Structures are given as structure tokens and as C-alpha cells.
Amino acid sequence: MAVLSYLEAIRETLRQELRRDSRIIIYGEDVGVRGGVFRVTEGLQKEFGEDRIIDSPLAEAAIVGTAIGAAINGLRPVPEIQFADFIFPAMNQIVQEAARIRYRSNGTFAVPIVIRAPYGGGVHGALYHSQSVEAFFAHVPGLKVVVPATPYDAKGLLAAAIQDEDPVLYFEHKAAYRSLKGEVPEERYLIPIGQADRKREGTDVSVITYGLMVSYALKAADELEKEGISVEVVDLRTVRPLDLSAIIETARKTGKVLIVHEDNLTGGIGGEVSALIAEHALFDLDAPIMRLAGPDVPAMPYSAPLEHAFMVTPEKIRDKARELAKF
Amino acid sequence: MSDNGLTPELMLDMYYHMALARAVDDRMWILNRQGRAPVVYTSNGHEAAQVGSAFALNRGEDWICPYYRDLALVLAYGMTPREVMLHLLGRADDPNSGGRQMPAHWGHAKLHILTGGSVVATQDVHAAGLALASKVLKDGRVSVAYFGEGSTSQGEFHEALNFAAVHKLPVIFFNENNGYAISVPARKQMVVQDVAARAQGYGMPGVIVDGNDPIKVYEVVKEAADRARRGEGPTLVEAKTYRFVPHSSDDDDRAYRSREEVAEAKKRDPLTLFEAYLKKAEILTDDKLKAMQQQIKDVVNDATEYAEKAALPDPATLTDHVYGSM
Numbered sequence: 291m292a293v294l295s296y297l298e299a300i301r302e303t304l305r306q307e308l309r310r311d312s313r314i315i316i317y318g319e320d321v322g323v324r325g326g327v328f329r330v331t332e333g334l335q336k337e338f339g340e341d342r343i344i345d346s347p348l349a350e351a352a353i354v355g356t357a358i359g360a361a362i363n364g365l366r367p368v369p370e371i372q373f374a375d376f377i378f379p380a381m382n383q384i385v386q387e388a389a390r391i392r393y394r395s396n397g398t399f400a401v402p403i404v405i406r407a408p409y410g411g412g413v414h415g416a417l418y419h420s421q422s423v424e425a426f427f428a429h430v431p432g433l434k435v436v437v438p439a440t441p442y443d444a445k446g447l448l449a450a451a452i453q454d455e456d457p458v459l460y461f462e463h464k465a466a467y468r469s470l471k472g473e474v475p476e477e478r479y480l481i482p483i484g485q486a487d488r489k490r491e492g493t494d495v496s497v498i499t500y501g502l503m504v505s506y507a508l509k510a511a512d513e514l515e516k517e518g519i520s521v522e523v524v525d526l527r528t529v530r531p532l533d534l535s536a537i538i539e540t541a542r543k544t545g546k547v548l549i550v551h552e553d554n555l556t557g558g559i560g561g562e563v564s565a566l567i568a569e570h571a572l573f574d575l576d577a578p579i580m581r582l583a584g585p586d587v588p589a590m591p592y593s594a595p596l597e598h599a600f601m602v603t604p605e606k607i608r609d610k611a612r613e614l615a616k617f
Numbered sequence: 618m619s620d621n622g623l624t625p626e627l628m629l630d631m632y633y634h635m636a637l638a639r640a641v642d643d644r645m646w647i648l649n650r651q652g653r654a655p656v657v658y659t660s661n662g663h664e665a666a667q668v669g670s671a672f673a674l675n676r677g678e679d680w681i682c683p684y685y686r687d688l689a690l691v692l693a694y695g696m697t698p699r700e701v702m703l704h705l706l707g708r709a710d711d712p713n714s715g716g717r718q719m720p721a722h723w724g725h726a727k728l729h730i731l732t733g734g735s736v737v738a739t740q741d742v743h744a745a746g747l748a749l750a751s752k753v754l755k756d757g758r759v760s761v762a763y764f765g766e767g768s769t770s771q772g773e774f775h776e777a778l779n780f781a782a783v784h785k786l787p788v789i790f791f792n793e794n795n796g797y798a799i800s801v802p803a804r805k806q807m808v809v810q811d812v813a814a815r816a817q818g819y820g821m822p823g824v825i826v827d828g829n830d831p832i833k834v835y836e837v838v839k840e841a842a843d844r845a846r847r848g849e850g851p852t853l854v855e856a857k858t859y860r861f862v863p864h865s866s867d868d869d870d871r872a873y874r875s876r877e878e879v880a881e882a883k884k885r886d887p888l889t890l891f892e893a894y895l896k897k898a899e900i901l902t903d904d905k906l907k908a909m910q911q912q913i914k915d916v917v918n919d920a921t922e923y924a925e926k927a928a929l930p931d932p933a934t935l936t937d938h939v940y941g942s943m
Contacts, residue, residue, distance in 0.1 A: 315753060341753050347783055352742050352776035359746020362731065363680065364754055367746075379772075383742070386734055394734070396715030397938035398726040431939050455941035 294474045297467035299441035300406075301330050303448045304368070306478055308338050311366060314452065317344035318353055318370030327372055328408060328467055354380035357403045358388050367403050368452060374409035374461060375421045375589075388457040389432030403458070404451045409437075410463040410502055410552055412601045416592035422501075422553035422584070427459050428530040428562070434458045434483050435530040439504035441472040443527060446481030454483060463502035470505060483528050486536035492522030494615045496540040498563055499550040500526040503602060507550055510608035519615045529559045534566055541567045545576035546614050552602050555583040577617035582610045621836050623672075625900045631672055631693075631831050632895055633909055635664035635888055638689030640913045641698050644921060645705055645720075649866040653925070654705050657866040658721035660688035665887030666793050666856035668693040669834030670761065673842055680747045680760040682731040682740035685721035686793060686860075687763050695728045698916050702924030709930040716930040729758075737768035741777035741790065748786035748845075759845045761789040761838075766855075767798020769815065770806050778819040778853065787845035789838065790853045793828060795860040800873035816853035828856030829887040832894075861886070 294302065308314050316331060322345035325332030335343035346353055350371055357367035371377045377384070388401045411420030427435050436451055436458055438444040444462070451458040489504055490511055497507040504525045511521035524540045526532060541547050547567055549560035560581040567579055582602055584590070590600045623631075642661050648654040660667060663686055671693035674681070683690055692701065700712050704723075707716040713724045714732070724732025731747070733740050744762035751758040768774060769792065781788045792812045796803050809815065816823025822844075826837040834856055841852035859882040863870040870879070895901035 313754075315749075344784070347776070347780050349772075349776040349780065351773050352745070352780045355739065355742025355773060355777070356746030356749055356780055359682075359731075359743035359748070359760070360750040360753075361746075362743070363747040363750035363758070363760075364756070365750045382736055383739065383773075386736060387739055387743070390734065391732055392938050392941065394714055394718050394722070395724050395726065395732040395938075396711075396717060398712070399724065399732050400941055434940075 291473040291475055293471055294441050295468050296441045296444055296462070296470040297328065297330055299444040299474045300448060300462060301332065302474070303445045304331065304334060305337070307449060307452050308334065308342065310478070313364060313366045314368060315342045315344065315360065315365055316368050316370065317346045319346065319348050319372045321345060321370050326370065328464065331370070350376055350380040351383050354383040354388065354405060358383065358391070358401050361401050361403045362399055366452060369403065369405055371405060371407040373419050374407040374423045375418045377407055377423060384427065384433070384457070385430050389430045392456065393432060400455050401457045402455050404448070404460050405457070406460045406462065408464040409461040410465055411590040411597065412465045414592060414594070414597065415590070417589035420590035422551065424459070424461055424529050425553055425558050428559060432456070433530060434528065435461070436483060436528045437461045437501040438527065439489070439501055439525045441470060441474050443481060443487070445474050446479050447483065447527065449478055450480040450483050453480065458483070461501065466502050481527070484531040484533060485527065486533035487525045487527055488522065488536070488540070489525045490521065490523040492520040492544065494520045494544060495546045495548060495611050496522045496524060496544040497548045497550055497607065497611060498524045498526065498537060498540065500529060500559070501552070503550045503552055506602065506604045507607050509604035510611055513608050514611055514615070517612070519612060521611055526559070532562065532566065534570070537563055537566055538570045541571040542574040545574055546617065547575070548580045548582060548611050548614050550582045550602060550607055552584050554586050555581060556586050558583055577614055580610060580614050582606060621832070621839065623832060623835060627672065628832070628895060628900055631668050632891055632901065634668045634693040635689060635831065635891060636909065637698065637913050637916065638664050638668070638692050639888055640917050641692065641701055641920070642688055644917050646866065648705070648921070654720070656720055657705070658685040659860065659862050659865070660686055662795065662859045662861040662887070663793050663828070664689040665831040665891060666828035666834050666858050669831030670791055670838040673835045673838035674759065674761065677728050679758050679842070680729045680731060680744070682744045682747070682760065682762045683723045683733060684737065684740065684764050684768070686765060687723060688721065690763060691723045691725070691730055694730055696723070696725055696730065698920035699923045702920040703927055706924045707929065708924055708927040710927055738764060738771035738773040740764065741774050742780070744788050744790070745777045745781040745786055748781065748788035749784065751787050752784065757846060759787045759789060759842045761791050763791050763793065765798060766792055766794040766796070766803050766812050767801065767806055769812050778816070778821065778851065781851040782819040782821045785848060785850035787848070788851045789841045789845060790851060791838070792853065792855045793858055794855050795858050797860065797874070799864045799868060811855055813853055813855040821851050821853060823853045823855065825855045825857065828858030829885050829890055831887065831891055
């Protein structure tokens, strides 16, 4: 089986999907000739032509808004927002249009689009090239929000998102693009949206997380194993819809839950996961639920010490999980 | 009569839809004042612009993306008065939204009337997107965004025009300029005199047309549609018109425009002008007009009664259609 980087897995999935379904088009800023600023779409315009891999004007609301129209008239658009931080000019089109069109038309219109966007920090991207924006969208009924953690998942989740009949936001961690590698089957496969994945079995503490933080949590778990602490790592894979049964199952199993995300703490996914555990598994807990997240500052600063202080790291996860295990 | 493809029958049909829209509109206001309809948005005064443009399109095949002013447009595009009244009264069988959206939020999948929200100019980029698909799929369709002049202050109006022009999309941007965005006059939206002037900045034709003349509107939109179908790209059309009544049933236009101004504008009521034109051309006779008026009265009565008797949505359906699949 081929070993691919997270980025290559996404590119090869796009290629496979473009070959499979001629209704799929990709567009966004720099996605054509340049192949995207991260090169995710490199080579695709050459293979599929300028009609399907389109360099669009630099205007996010138009990118998403035209994708909505194109989807309604028979295409399967997969627009790219160059950085998740740039998605806000398109907020109204995503939240009030894409997410609501099925509902407001009583099920007579649908918007099958996948909005891809690189998110996350630790790459000296500063305030406007580092953000985690998933919680804004996870709040919105009508949207699905996918945050893959591995090359394998990136492929199966992207194929599922493209096949989905609803608008899907697909967030790719830019620090994962080249640092994460893994085996990816060549044939097409789908990972159902809304199903979490237990990435590591453990008995003492459950770490519930998603995206890049999954690999960080696995590193932390390896270290804690040496100390005799057994950590279970549950990858949510999608933050809307959340996999309630997987969350409850791990909470009941270990009785100690640490929720980790890079996005800032207040109003983040951790709050929602905590509430679900409190509602469904309170009396199975042996310790208060803990959260480890980005701090409540507006966004990630540029300079290295500041950036490092913001980022959730494997070490911070290890320390927090140890604290929880000893509670 | 110019050689524009408009037969006497088509012109009579145009007139019928203009008069029908005015009658449905009048009835909606009565229902509102009687406390039977919570809110009404009017097309009163815009009928020629809307009906003229609809007749220039391949109705039911081309896409239209209306805004809340477009009652006459959707009627001319095939929505029935019964369907309009079901929408006004929030009935379960409302084809626009099943009673979910407030009145004048049109949308009819089968008729290719795109569903719309309340934030203005969002439909402009949707129209460009529909047209993008038409270009890729080569389906021969034209898409038309309808909007007021106030909404041309929005970013998405400009983004849509630019996107469509760069990609030479088969789309028409159809502005119904009545001079007011609720209370704010056009001179406070823009320094230029005409919305059409903005086309120049995007490298597309900007055409001004008398929005009170359905034939002229028809001709301009037909030409724009032909141009779009030939692959020559978008056109911005500005139909100059006037709204004879307040913005909505909750508005009072005495606060921002004089009665003299409204009375002066009413001298150019599109319905009266077209009626006179058709009579002069001997297409419309007094007898035909009388019969048509009776027909319209019957249709509006039927629609009102039908909708009032129709079932309201079941509260159990509140959570339907959030997702297609989970």
C-alpha cells in the first residue's frame, strides 16, 4: 500500500473523484495554474482543464455563493478557501444560504458542496493564517463539519463529503500537510460522516480530540504508557454531527475525560462534548471533565514564543492527561 | 410594431399577468389590513419590468433568482395565484417553503425559481453560479438575478458582476430601480446617476430601459439573453420604475416621499400605459378587458378561499429537511 502524506492523500482523492464524476469542479484562489498555495491541487488543471479547475476572482463570498448556484444547477463544486481565516467574508453565504436552503425550501432544493480550507497554527502564520474556525460552523444546523486526522481518514472523509447531498466544510490542518504520512489504499472508499474513530485503546484516561491534535494526543499517550498510564484516544473525525455513542462509550469506559482542541476554549467543541457527557454519563465519571484548548485570545500571534505559548502541544496534553489520571 | 417576436396573443398574456399581479397584490394588502396576513411585500408599480423580462426568457427552463419585490415576476414565470396565497398565509402546501419563509421569499424548484433569503444581493452570486454550471454543462440556460438599486451597495453585487464578466457567464443582472431602498433614496446609495453605469467597471454592457414599458423591457432582456446564450457573457439591465405603495405593510412612505411625487409617478402606471397601448393597437377591446377583469377577480377569489381553507404545517415537521441524510 502506498504511503502518502496528508496533502498527497487529499490531492489523490480529488483526482480520483474528478475522474469518477464529471460534475465535480474545483475553484478558488490560485488553485489552477499554481495548484494552490499549498499545492494541494497541483497538476489537476493540466489533467482536467480550465473549465473544471478554475482560478476564480479573489472574493470569498462569490466563491461560496457561486458554488451554491452551480450545485443547484447540477454540478458538484468543491471550492477552496485559501486559508480558513479568509472564510469570514463568505460567512453569510455559508450560514444563511448553503446551510438553510434545504430547510427554507421545504426540502425542494439541496446544496451539495464541499468547502475545503486549510486551518490551524504552529506555522508562523500569525493571526490570519493560523485560525481554527470549526466551532463557528459546528453551531449551524444544516452544515456538516469534517476535520480529518490522518492521510487514510483524509481520503475516506473527502470522498464521503463529495458524495454527500449537504454542504460540508472540510478543514485540513496545514501543519499536517507534509508532517503526517500513512498508508492509503488506492481504491476508493468512504468513511461515513458522523462516526468517530478510536485511534488508541486505553483504560485510565480518554482523550477526545480531532484534527492535528489526534497525532499529538497519540504522542502524549506513548509517553504516558512508559509511566504506566493507559490513555485511550478518540478521534471525533467530524465535529458536526458529533458521534454521541462513541463519546459516551469512552467516557463510561475510563471514567476520566480530557477534551483537546487547538481552537480557543470558550464556545469550542469541548463545551459541547462535555455537555453530552454530563447529560448521558455523569455517574460513570471518576473525575471532573477536563479541557485543554487554545487560550481565549483573539488569534494566534506570530513571534515564536507567543505562538508556542498558544499552541496545544504533545507535552501539554501529556501533562494534563497525567493530572487527570492522578485525580 | 417592431419585429420582436411578440404576437398579439403574447402581449395580451403579458397584460393579463400584469393585471393579475396587481389584483393579487391588492388582495394581499386587504388580507393584511383585515388581520389575516401578517405582512405583505408589494410589486405594485413594477409589473411591466417583471412581466416583460419573464416573457423574454425560456420560462421554467432558464433560472430566475428573484427578490421580495417580484410577485408579478413569479406569476409570469408560472407560479399560480393559489400557490402565492398558500405562501402568504404560511400553509403546508406552499411550494416556496412549506410555510417556513415569510411572504415574498420566492422559490419553486420545478419552475426554476431559486429560493431566496432576506439578505439582499446574495442571489446575485447564486445567479452567477447557476450560470457557471450552465457554461460547464452546456445546458443552454440563462440565469437572471433580480434586485433593487439599494442592494447594489452590497459587496456581493459587485463580486457577482465581476465573477460573471471574468468567466463570460450566461447571466443577466436585472435591476428594478424604483429610487428607494425602503426610505433611503438612490442618491444616498451611489453617486452615479444610473445603476447601469456600474457595468462599465466590470466590462459588460449596462442597459437602461423604461421599466414601465413591458415591450421595451422584453426586447432588452431578450437581447441580453441571446447574447448570454451566444457565450458573450453577462449584461446589467436597469429598469427604471417606481413603487406606488409603501415598501411593505409595515412601512409608511409618507415619512420619506411627498404625495405629489407619488401622484406624479402614478401618471406613468405601467398597467394604464400598456392598456392604452394595446387598445390603440386594437389588440385589447373593452369587451376583452371586461372579461379579463372578471376572470382575474374569480382567480383571486378562488386563490384566497383555497389558501385560507388549506392546512397549516404540522408542528411535528419542524425538524424536517435540515439534512438530506445523516
